[in-house]
Amino acid sequence: MSIRLGRHTIEFSSKPKILATHSIVGPKEGRGKYKEYYDDILKDDTNGKNSYEKAESSLILRAIEKTIAKAKLLESDIDYIFAGDLLNQLTSTNFAMREVDIPFFGLYGACSTMSESISLAAMIMDGNHAQYVLAGTSSHFSSAERQFRFPLEYGSQRVLTSQWTVTGSGIILLGKNGDKKLPSITQITTGKVKDYEIKDANNMGIAMVPAAANTILNHFLETGKKADYYDYILTGDLGKYGKEVLIELLKEDGIDISKNYIDCGDEIFNECEENICAGGSGCGCSAVVLTGYIYKSLLKGDFKKILLVSTGALLSTTSSLQGETIPGIAHAVAIEMI
Amino acid sequence: MSIRLGRHTIEFSSKPKILATHSIVGPKEGRGKYKEYYDDILKDDTNGKNSYEKAESSLILRAIEKTIAKAKLLESDIDYIFAGDLLNQLTSTNFAMREVDIPFFGLYGACSTMSESISLAAMIMDGNHAQYVLAGTSSHFSSAERQFRFPLEYGSQRVLTSQWTVTGSGIILLGKNGDKKLPSITQITTGKVKDYEIKDANNMGIAMVPAAANTILNHFLETGKKADYYDYILTGDLGKYGKEVLIELLKEDGIDISKNYIDCGDEIFNECEENICAGGSGCGCSAVVLTGYIYKSLLKGDFKKILLVSTGALLSTTSSLQGETIPGIAHAVAIEMI
Numbered sequence: 001m002s003i004r005l006g007r008h009t010i011e012f013s014s015k016p017k018i019l020a021t022h023s024i025v026g027p028k029e030g031r032g033k034y035k036e037y038y039d040d041i042l043k044d045d046t047n048g049k050n051s052y053e054k055a056e057s058s059l060i061l062r063a064i065e066k067t068i069a070k071a072k073l074l075e076s077d078i079d080y081i082f083a084g085d086l087l088n089q090l091t092s093t094n095f096a097m098r099e100v101d102i103p104f105f106g107l108y109g110a111c112s113t114m115s116e117s118i119s120l121a122a123m124i125m126d127g128n129h130a131q132y133v134l135a136g137t138s139s140h141f142s143s144a145e146r147q148f149r150f151p152l153e154y155g156s157q158r159v160l161t162s163q164w165t166v167t168g169s170g171i172i173l174l175g176k177n178g179d180k181k182l183p184s185i186t187q188i189t190t191g192k193v194k195d196y197e198i199k200d201a202n203n204m205g206i207a208m209v210p211a212a213a214n215t216i217l218n219h220f221l222e223t224g225k226k227a228d229y230y231d232y233i234l235t236g237d238l239g240k241y242g243k244e245v246l247i248e249l250l251k252e253d254g255i256d257i258s259k260n261y262i263d264c265g266d267e268i269f270n271e272c273e274e275n276i277c278a279g280g281s282g283c284g285c286s287a288v289v290l291t292g293y294i295y296k297s298l299l300k301g302d303f304k305k306i307l308l309v310s311t312g313a314l315l316s317t318t319s320s321l322q323g324e325t326i327p328g329i330a331h332a333v334a335i336e337m338i
Numbered sequence: 339m340s341i342r343l344g345r346h347t348i349e350f351s352s353k354p355k356i357l358a359t360h361s362i363v364g365p366k367e368g369r370g371k372y373k374e375y376y377d378d379i380l381k382d383d384t385n386g387k388n389s390y391e392k393a394e395s396s397l398i399l400r401a402i403e404k405t406i407a408k409a410k411l412l413e414s415d416i417d418y419i420f421a422g423d424l425l426n427q428l429t430s431t432n433f434a435m436r437e438v439d440i441p442f443f444g445l446y447g448a449c450s451t452m453s454e455s456i457s458l459a460a461m462i463m464d465g466n467h468a469q470y471v472l473a474g475t476s477s478h479f480s481s482a483e484r485q486f487r488f489p490l491e492y493g494s495q496r497v498l499t500s501q502w503t504v505t506g507s508g509i510i511l512l513g514k515n516g517d518k519k520l521p522s523i524t525q526i527t528t529g530k531v532k533d534y535e536i537k538d539a540n541n542m543g544i545a546m547v548p549a550a551a552n553t554i555l556n557h558f559l560e561t562g563k564k565a566d567y568y569d570y571i572l573t574g575d576l577g578k579y580g581k582e583v584l585i586e587l588l589k590e591d592g593i594d595i596s597k598n599y600i601d602c603g604d605e606i607f608n609e610c611e612e613n614i615c616a617g618g619s620g621c622g623c624s625a626v627v628l629t630g631y632i633y634k635s636l637l638k639g640d641f642k643k644i645l646l647v648s649t650g651a652l653l654s655t656t657s658s659l660q661g662e663t664i665p666g667i668a669h670a671v672a673i674e675m676i
Contacts, residue, residue, distance in 0.1 A: 002465075002466065002467060004417075004467070004468075007417075008441050010467055053656055053657070053660065079342075080528065084446060086427075087654065088426040088427070088654045088655070088656065089424075089448065089652065089653065089654035089657075090652070091654045094531060094652040095652075095657065095662065097530070097531040097665070097667075098531040098532065098533040098665045100530075101530060102530060103345070103346050103529065103530055104528070104529070104530055104531055105445070105447070105454060105457075105458060105528070106445065106446045106447045106454070106652075106667075107443070107444060107445055107446065108422060108428050108444045108445065108446040109443070109444050110427065116443060116444070119443075120443060120458065123461070123462055123465060123467050124461055124465070126465060127340075127461060127462070127464060127465020127466070128340065128465070129340060129342070129348055129461050129464070129465060130342075190418065190443070191441065191442070192435070192438075192439060192440060192441055193432060193435040193436040193442055194436070195436040314427065314432040314433075314444075316425065316426045316427035316429045317426070318391055318426065318485070319391070319427075319429050319433065322391065324433065327432055327433065327435070327436045329432075329442065329444075
């Protein structure tokens, strides 16, 4: 039986294991500091497709197929898949899903989708409703840029707080079986929508900070853990400015994450790349860092305990045009070698 | 312990109860045949807001608040809410969620969202991860029409297979407690994405039929029930033409639903309304029929066993412009007085 530690946090007695992952990224991500950890690095970010949306769809489909194959399973062994992406009506996920024969739950949590999908997959596993569940997400710079901002052909100028949407997809497979020592999902802390009335759509990292701070604070309050319990605390895509603000905000609550905190968006690109500005963003950002660098480092024994806090900015182009501020959400997932 | 009856179907031993519901609809829906069952009928479909998106958001927020109040609970008693809508980036749901202090999972399943949200809420309840969970969705004719089709000011002509998006929101509260005889979620059958290569975005009812047929077929194969087990089998929004095709398709599989089958979209509007064409559609369609007519009839004892099969067409304006066909999905939820 799992234990509810507080209003936002559940501890899983069954500790679902991550049996396999697959990470696939675009060329720019493939030149970043985590390059040796990705499974697939595209030479061409269209992946041979005739639109960026179809390219993104092909990434998530490939990540699903490769994850299942790595675990030596068949599609028919998988009970459910939880997935979503940034595109209107989950275009890339839904079109990938028609190619696979797996019961499917579509999610939208903006860039929080990786930890949202893992949270739900882990609860379903822990409740004995499934043997094998897939969870994951994707994003693509070019499909996101032209949907949320400007046509790519404009070559519009970027400001210092802009972030570069990650091209990539990460999928994990949760299961119970296997004697092998594998990373497990031990706790989840589910987020609430927080809006501190930031309106600047070119500064989404900052807009997501209150949601991240709230979820991390709830996690430590409800679990009784200290920040140094984890080898790393990772946020999704607050970027280099959001990261600094998060550290300060949590300090006010008596939580010092400055020594073991990294933001996936701040780390994912090589700093000498053009136009990265405040770092990476997108659902794919924390997805490929988790399924690449983190998962493989946990397997190698480089570290043992991490807290993944994927962060989503819940704006739409319509809401921005109607003068609305930017709400955010963040879900935390504790992953440990136990 | 719940039992997995097959690849798509789970039977819940705990049988989560529907403790309360709230249904809110626009004026046109409020003149339909189910008018006496809705809790709230708007006089003005803007609900006093200055945009249709904000109006839709206010509907789902009101439905949430009223549902919690009916159960004599507080926001702080609710463990999770599962919700989503049709708008890009779930605009109406996400902006409603910032007004409530409840851990939130955002979903996108197009018009299948009502049964998707109930399926997940029921699994989380059954797995002992929560005491109280909300599930629901909303749609609005004017926000959907201008996002997916044409500016409202065009007054564009509609074809016979067009459907009219329902303005409304329906929320249910699942819980375990209470001795009172209440409708329970007994089984769920989760859908897969099906695409029979229909391209006509003015004929979405037909595009969703293969998904509905597949889910209903799986439900009866895996549960061993016959079609006449249920007092009513309800699809979400196949409309008057889709409904006929579904009956024929299932007949080929030896399942005769012709005697106890209704489509919420086919029923929801008064036939003398202008421009309804093939019937209602939208996430809100099956949501308000369930939380209005069905829930109250179950409580009154008018009937005892229903199968709700909300149906979603997973197209986007981008996918249509890129020449893509329309994939569909459908999730089934069995609701019984037991």
